[in-house]
Amino acid sequence: MSALFEVAVLLVLGRVLAASGRLPPNTSAALTGWVLYAAWPAAALQSTRLVRLDSAIVSGAAWLWGLFAVAVIAVAIAIICFGLRRPTAGAVLLASGAGSTAGFALPFIERYCGAECVAQAIVLSVLGGALAIGVLGVGASCVLSQGRVCARLIVRHIVTFPPLVALVLGLVLPATALPDFVQITVRDLAATLAPISIVAVGMHLRTFPERKRLAPIAAALSFKLVLAPAGILLGFLLVGSELGNFGKLLVLLAAMPPLISSIAMAREYNLEAELSAQIAAFGASLALVTVPLWGAALELMA
Secondary structure, X not given: OHHHHHHXXXXXXXXXXXXXXXXXXXXXXXXXXXXXXXXXXXXXXXXXXXXXXXXXXXXXXXXXXXXXXXXXXXXXXXXXXXXXXXXXHHHHHHHHHOEOOOOOHHHHHHHHHOHHHHHHHHHHHHXXXXXXXXXXXXXXXXXXXXXXXXXXXXXXXXXXXXXXXHHHHHHHOOOOOOOHHHHHHXXXXXXXHHHHHHHHHHOOOOOOOOHHHHHXXXXXHHHHXXXXXXXXXXXXXXXXXXXXHHHHHHHHHHOOOEOOHHHHHHHHXXXXXXXXXXXXXXXXXXXXXXXXXXXXXXXXXX
């Protein structure tokens, strides 16, 4: 209940701040920038001190990559068979392909999987979320906005994406390389990840989406909040693996609402950024119901 209350309060706070008129119009973009360039990299760097990059982490990232690949295929079918506009398709893909595994997820991960899984969630948010959206998301965005894959943009996004750079640095540097005062600063920056990212999403909340956007929002969120976690859970059951805390972690990560960076990326590639923002915002609202349901179901299965 505490995780649900925390996320709900932060979402409402974001909406109230946006509606108050007391903040600049670009406040949400500024908060998103803080998450991408300060809080998330700090959390990634901190997590490398707590998590080993072993086969479980790699396989977990592969599961999340698989979900993004399925989203790419589904969007391609929608374009070919139903004539979905490319800017709309790109916004739907970016919003449904990767979940908000870095910010929104953390209170729920701690509640249902234990505090020891939080660092794993952050590492997976980079390897299974940020890296996937950097390769598959940027590649698809290039095709949808420019009509071709631009390898240069994909490489640039990967090598300059702050959370990934921070993760690599953390893996390369020895544990003793950072003095205590630096580690304290990194810890304090990382602590802002969940609250600021959730408030930033809350600032995009609306009472109800426009009618023309109902269908793409419903399609994206049906995949992201229901089909994606169901696919991970079914995969575990089919291979006969016990869920355990790590299995529950993967299912919950798959059940999270859209990644906040999808909004910034949609703007960058001239896709429907407002649609991405509404998918992320309404996804966060619905996730207040769906994520606890998934958590309760996983606890019953365990």
